[in-house]
Amino acid sequence: MRDYILPPVFLPLSSGNIEGVIHKEVNSYRDVFVKIVEGKNLQEGDLFSKGDFFVSLWLPTASLKTYRTRTIPNSSNPIWNESFHFQIHNQVKNILELSVYDEDKFNNDCVARLLLDVDKIPPGTTISDSISLIPEGSEVLLFELRAEERPDLLGEITTNGVLVTRPFSCIEISVLENENKTYLNDDERLSLKLSGAYEEMHKWNTPHNKEEHFHFHATADMELELEVNLTKVAGKSKTDSRNKQENEEDEEENEELIGTTTVPIHLLKENQDKTVRVAFGKERSVDLKLRAKECSEDLDIRLGFDISEHEKHFLKKRKKIVSETIRDALSLTNNLEENEVPVVAVVGSGGGMRAMTSLYGSLSGLQKLKLLDCVTYIVGVSGSTWCMSNLYENPKWSQENLQTAIHRAQDQVCHSKMGFFSAERLNYYSREIKKRTARGQTVSFSDIWGLIIEYLIHGKENTAKLSDQQKGVEEGQNAYPIYTAVNVKEDVHFQELAEWCEFTPHEVGFPKYGAFIRAEDFGSEFFMGRLMKSNPESRICYLQGLWSSIFSVSLADVWQLATGSSSAPGWLKNMFDNNDEFTDLSKITSSKFVTSLTSPEGLFSHFLEEALISRPAVGENYNFLKGFHMHRDYRQHGGFIAWMGTDEEDNPNYLTPAEKKLHLVDAGFSINTGFPPLFRPERQVDVILSFNYTWGSQFKALKQTEEYCAARNIPFPKVNLHGIDNSNLKECYLFVDEENPQSPIVLHFPLVNDTFRTYKAPGIKRNSVKEKTNGSIDVQSRGSPYRTAYVSYSVDDFSQLVNLNCYNVMNQKEIIMQAINMALHRKRQSKPQAIS
Structure with missing residues (x-):
């Protein structure tokens, strides 16, 4: 049972059918549990000390966040025993990347990267495996994979057999009037960032209690986190605010971060308001009203392999x-x-x-x-x-x-x-x-x-x-x-x-x-x-x-x-x-x-x-392909014309829709x-x-x-x-x-x-x-x-x-x-x- 392992990417330690008919499907999800157990005989980070190793986990079809284990210092045999959870869609190609890093004060060196096709893990089973990080070497990574079906969760997709567009959501965010009415000064700005959304970031620098509304468009069934930052423009006086638009680029270079926090978005219930208070220290806070709405507009892209x-x-x-x-x-x-x-x-x-x-x-x-x-x-x-x-x-x-x-x-x-x-x-x-x-x-x-x-x-x-x-x-x-x-x-x-x-x-x-x-x-x-x-x-x-x-x-x-x-x-x-x-x-x-x-x-x-x-x-x-994911069987589709035997095209995380x-x-x-x-x-x-x-x-x-x-x-x-x-x-x-x-x-x-x-x-x-x-x-x-x-x-x-x-x-x-x-x-x- 190793067909879930794609050809690994080794890095130096220090350096079918072609109809293409578009159709909609309602499919379920799966939970994938990953446990990073330990590493054995990992190579030393330099000539004078053993490595400080950690493992990062990236599954961009489930979450745009990169997870990581803690760093085990000065050990060639680090033991982590840390578990992670991902929710994946059954009709999307899900490739998990496990990357082993040697942490460094100035730069983290990637030792090796493993590509795991988690779609091939049979639901209800647990796989324990150890993978060599170096061809014919003794350096190995031990991990466990487990998958469970989620028949209670259903999501509609549109696909041509190669590309998949998933449930589409509009996140409405309102910055509310705050009780103290002076939470945002003239020289401060609030930024809202939602990685993976079309808009990605909104900035707000209107002082006092004017209410403001923002929209983010994002994949509804992925793990999303709203990052809220409060910054201050260094050396800025109140009179500068009148010229702020002219000097905006200069101000961005001189911003000083006051505080940051994250708010989970994927837990929002559709069409229901949720108000959260985002605190920046004991006396500073911002009230946000959140609402998720499904967007069901027709596609503006023609999906299909036929001519127009x-x-x-x-x-x-x-x-x-x-x-x-x-x-x-x-x-x-x-x-x-x-x-x-x-x-x-x-x-x-x-x-x-x-x-x-x-x-x-x-x-x-x-x-x-x-x-x-x-x-x-x-x-x-x-x-x-x-x-x-x-x-x-x-x-x-x-x-x-x-x-x-x-x-x-x-x-x-x-x-x-x-x-x-x-x-x-x-x-x-x-x-x-x-x-x-x-x-x-x-x-x-x-x-x-x-x-x-x-x-x-x-x-x-x-x-x-x-x-x-x-x-x-x-x-x-x-x-x-x-x-x-x-x-x-x-x-x-x-x-x-x-x-x-x-x-x-x-x-x-x-x-x-x-x-x-x-x-x-x-x-x-x-x-x-x-x-x-x-x-x-x-x-x-x-x-x-x-x-x-x-x-x-x-x-x-x-x-x-x-x-x-x-x-x-x-x-x-x-x-x-x-x-x-x-x-x-x-x-x-x-x-x-x-x-x-x-x-x-x-x-x-x-x-x-x-x-x-x-x-x-x-x-x-x-x-114009941004936001699409690859269908789980895209490589078998007759319309996906690609080089035979090219490992690069086995990894959808780096194909054009991800760019x-x-x-x-x-x-x-x-x-x-x-x-x-x-x-x-x-x-x-x-x-x-x-x-x-x-x-x-x-x-x-x-x-x-x-x-x-x-x-x-x-x-x-x-x-x-x-x-x-x-x-x-x-x-x-x-x-x-x-x-x-x-x-x-x-x-x-x-x-x-x-x-x-x-x-x-x-x-x-x-x-x-x-x-x-x-x-x-x-x-x-x-x-x-x-x-x-x-x-x-x-x-x-x-x-x-x-x-x-x-x-x-x-x-x-x-x-x-x-x-x-x-x-x-x-x-x-x-x-x-x-x-x-």
Whole structure:
């Protein structure tokens, strides 16, 4: 009986089903009793004395309070014999963390941490166990676990099989008029803190006997404690109170704690008032009236693993357009039936301005082949999203000649970037950031980076929002756009536990958790699935700061040239080496970058410079999964797509719903191409046109995608590179899994200049010197004008890159038609046969 023990985390001593139908359940609770008995042969804390050991217990699905044993001083065999009690919900995944610490005056050293799945303890049984704290060592911890059912307690949950939202309560707290009427002086303030609640803390500094009311929203069936603190602002006189709001931040740093106490909240009976007196010494007290009310509002988050109803309506309309286009392209005599229509997707990789320009060319090639209306989805990463977001500002972009959009993009790409660090522009950045702060929106470097992108690709303020793009798909007239980012842990490598986040015109969400919010609500504050504070929808440039933050390292290079500041740190350089995107500063020439910039001054300047030369990639955003818990069987749910065999995802205490903020970053830090959103089985993608615009290896992202799929049991063809000459790549490679029709057919287009050198159009050779010169496009060497750090092209360079990518698509018409025909054949083969 050791299946309740998760793989332990050792620390140095001193250092199924995918329906996803949302449903409600009424379930009971259990009592879990934990007894920490003793430790044996625990390692000494230092060379001169034995350790002073204690054990902490943390079960965040039952209580946000961390419990601990007393400290046994100077003993390698401490005996505690201390018991603890937790109340847990039967349908929530409950992982108890036992951490052994060696107490120190300055810092408590964690010796080891044990993860115990208490859900697996059979009710009515007691388990006594001893666990080795060091692999193959003699250091052990002895403890007892016991579980008892509580059929008398029932609680309703809402779940999609992965996430769980529990009973939701509003705690009303009134600070009452006190008998002595002078309990709060002008220089004192009262703070009410409820850890785990949405509001977390309220502060009150109104003197004398004015009654005040506060609200906390929290999980109703968890152990909660209200912490009440009375503080005094050091050195404050009565006359200062008139300016208190102006000096609030300074006052917080100078507060002196007078007294503190806690009030249990979980013992409140619903809809019944309870008055408690909180004393601070013999003569100081505060009367609080408490009331708990159940909140039963519907969820503002869509729980489920299916695509949205909006996307389903789009697909019905788009299939008609795709059907007619394929019928004409393949010269079919009959229309396709609805279940025969292949789903074709375009995937664009990252690569800054190079990726944006190249995607224009690739889409233009499909349009000239009259195949653009075959495409159902367009997915982008990093620089590809710049092209996509530009195109979808026009609701009819694919129905018009793309040359108009390309000429407009050329004007922006080729205009001077001299001004993006000008004093005027820096003042604009500063004003915009202040506006976001005033509205209560999160602010991080990615927001500044988004404003810089806005200037790079528009040259002025762009008012477009993601939800505006709904107009571009409401009649199925364009392919459905999907933008990407990944959520990461700050202390975990970007390719580990990178959770893909989708942005569509209708929704933003995590397919892994089956949780989505309206696109208009991204940036607003949620708790337990409820919209608590609605913030204005951000302009799309702020999203671009998330979608393409991998490119921001190039901005650090520009900053270095302009200001003389030190370059990005080594770990960041290594990261960009891994992504084929980092620029060798020794190869930068002044003709490619701004050489005359205004150095900003003041606090904003310091923040900007620090951001540019430290960690510019990660942006913080409100976590709309905050307050959810994980279902006890989430790992067995078919919709929870995760790495096979990863211990980190066995511990829900550290998964995204437990985080206060999202840490979203360019998906290129994980896989520098946008495949993952297309693997959702509800999208049923048959053919993927993969356009690689990254620098360096032209198959790295594709191989990473193959590994991503293999680790998650997702059908994907083998990417066999045997026999491929990397020094002489062709324009397109076909990858098919003949034995598995569920696997998509992949056409991969490397960024190469192959037959374009000698052909200006398919079948038409270059003759004149000028034509041959136009075919000599450098997309490989370090002297190329298309290196990732280059934010501006000449008109000729822009046109040639567009033409190259357009040609590479048009020259592969036969293989594209072959792939579509193959997908059509698969569709017809898989159709259920009529019964005669």
